[in-house]
Amino acid sequence: MKKMNLNRRHALLASVLGACTLSVGLISAPAMAQNNAKVLSIGMPFSPLSMDPSISGNGRAGVHLSPAYEPLIRTQADGKFAPALATAWQISPDSKEVTFTLRQDAKFSDGELVTAEAVKKSIEYFVGKKGPFSANLSTMTGIEILDKFKLKIKLSAPQPALLSLFDAYFNSGDIISPNGVAKPDQLGAATFGAGPYKLDPSATITGKSYTYVPNEHYYDKSRVKWDKVVVQVFEDQNAGIQAMKAGQLKVLVSDPFTGNSNAGNLPKDLRIVSDPVQWTGLILADREGVFQPELKDVRVRQAINYALDRKLLATALFGKLAEPSAQLQSKGFLGYDPEIEKRYPYDPAKAKALLAEAGYPNGFELKLQYVNNTLSRFLTMAVAGQLKKVGIRPVTEEFQNFGAMLAAERGKKIGALMFNSNSGVPNLARFQTLGKGSLNFYKSEDATLTKLMDEAAALPLDKAESAWKKVYAHTAEIAWFAPIVASHTVYFVSNSVKAPRIGQSVVIDTIDFVPAK
Numbered sequence: 001m002k003k004m005n006l007n008r009r010h011a012l013l014a015s016v017l018g019a020c021t022l023s024v025g026l027i028s029a030p031a032m033a034q035n036n037a038k039v040l041s042i043g044m045p046f047s048p049l050s051m052d053p054s055i056s057g058n059g060r061a062g063v064h065l066s067p068a069y070e071p072l073i074r075t076q077a078d079g080k081f082a083p084a085l086a087t088a089w090q091i092s093p094d095s096k097e098v099t100f101t102l103r104q105d106a107k108f109s110d111g112e113l114v115t116a117e118a119v120k121k122s123i124e125y126f127v128g129k130k131g132p133f134s135a136n137l138s139t140m141t142g143i144e145i146l147d148k149f150k151l152k153i154k155l156s157a158p159q160p161a162l163l164s165l166f167d168a169y170f171n172s173g174d175i176i177s178p179n180g181v182a183k184p185d186q187l188g189a190a191t192f193g194a195g196p197y198k199l200d201p202s203a204t205i206t207g208k209s210y211t212y213v214p215n216e217h218y219y220d221k222s223r224v225k226w227d228k229v230v231v232q233v234f235e236d237q238n239a240g241i242q243a244m245k246a247g248q249l250k251v252l253v254s255d256p257f258t259g260n261s262n263a264g265n266l267p268k269d270l271r272i273v274s275d276p277v278q279w280t281g282l283i284l285a286d287r288e289g290v291f292q293p294e295l296k297d298v299r300v301r302q303a304i305n306y307a308l309d310r311k312l313l314a315t316a317l318f319g320k321l322a323e324p325s326a327q328l329q330s331k332g333f334l335g336y337d338p339e340i341e342k343r344y345p346y347d348p349a350k351a352k353a354l355l356a357e358a359g360y361p362n363g364f365e366l367k368l369q370y371v372n373n374t375l376s377r378f379l380t381m382a383v384a385g386q387l388k389k390v391g392i393r394p395v396t397e398e399f400q401n402f403g404a405m406l407a408a409e410r411g412k413k414i415g416a417l418m419f420n421s422n423s424g425v426p427n428l429a430r431f432q433t434l435g436k437g438s439l440n441f442y443k444s445e446d447a448t449l450t451k452l453m454d455e456a457a458a459l460p461l462d463k464a465e466s467a468w469k470k471v472y473a474h475t476a477e478i479a480w481f482a483p484i485v486a487s488h489t490v491y492f493v494s495n496s497v498k499a500p501r502i503g504q505s506v507v508i509d510t511i512d513f514v515p516a517k
Helices: 004-019 114-127 160-167 179-180 182-189 239-243 254-263 298-306 308-320 340-344 350-358 375-386 400-409 424-432 447-457 465-478
Strands: 039-044 073-075 082-085 086-091 098-104 140-147 150-155 196-198 209-214 228-233 251-253 270-284 322-324 364-371 392-398 417-422 481-494
Touching: 004 392, 039 239, 039 447, 073 160, 073 465, 082 417, 086 160, 098 114, 098 160, 114 140, 114 179, 114 392, 179 308, 239 254, 239 481, 254 270, 254 308, 254 424, 254 481, 270 298, 270 375, 298 350, 298 481, 308 375, 308 481, 364 375, 364 400, 375 392, 375 417, 375 481, 392 400, 400 481, 417 481, 447 465
Parallel strands: 039 228, 039 251, 364 392, 364 417
Antiparallel strands: 073 082, 086 098, 098 150, 140 150, 196 209, 209 228, 251 481, 270 417, 270 481, 322 481
16 A cells, blocks of 8 residues: 655644654564464454443454354345355345244354254343343344244334344344353353354453354354464554564454554555445534533534544545545445535634534533544544634543443433444444434434434335435434544454455454465
């Protein structure tokens, strides 16, 4: 990847970060041979919320789940579905039912057969735990067992994207064995999945390092390519980059800021694998004015959008690993509309005028929060500087992990949160992002938005493009968010490992990292 001159890059960084330290992982370390070609060592940027899929994070925050839990289906880079525990599936014409036919040779790591009854118990457990993604199945009315290896899941409302709920990304597809469901206290310290590997608790340090060994009961032993998988937590991406360069990691799950900072400084045996599948920006969470009264006024939320110089932020912080964007969908995803990009040009004067109209001619203090990771930290610094220019005085707060963020959510103490999430299937945003799901902290409602989402969700996906564009256009109008960039999911990968294209799978499944030789 051709990168801009380092001096120019640092000048741009200085322009958006001011006097902040530019310690961004531009570190030289001698490349060393991997100690064991049969060990897949992965660095992840977050300490896991839990080993229990029902209350865990997902995506980059769910790397620890994928070695041990097999989903019902897998989403491929082209957006098509591939078999996993399920070999066949059928959605009803009204998109309110899906029938899964299971493979008959799959077993959990405890040796128990994966049956329709086991899948039913796992999904019901997931919904009952009311974790971060349980809202995605809030319309589920029941699960019918058709035979030992076939089940039907029923919903009260149409969900054309129903299949996506049962891949690995949203965790509900990660099927837990009946023994695990029966002993939920043990799910935090062990794995009870049907994936290619299982956790080795004796070689695991909670919050630091997680070691997996092959599941001897896995149905496709040809896909078990490693003697051991070790997932290590590197919240400091500088340390992760050093570990990659020293040969201590084969894969680092990273971010576009770290990727851009290091792209021109990698040894020949390392490369970047990335795809533009996420949005990154502010969740203007307190639309009810409970904790941050100013955010209740749509003019204030719109002012924040006008105050952001997205082009400068994208170029200075992310280079070619992001594009400026004012919407929640990236190019190539259903509902993306180039017209939305025209809604919020960089206009500080307009931002100041809107603040004055809303009764804040002298600005106000804004609680600006982020979860401790490299991407959010540097982008929050840059955004704080731009908000100051229109009179908004950011008071930043760092959450050490997702658990701390969720605690603040429960206490209704989130104002504006820097966040990044996948673009993905808009029908799921109806529950998670725009409905009363995990990214709608105060359960905000907008009657027009609800109506538009219901109309879009009633249509088959291949006929819903225009309807979802209306949803996202209205979302921009009411300014529940201040998206900043359409960003890449980024991995640093050793040349000793093959990695697939990311695409609409959003993240890379552990099973798809295989030895290059």
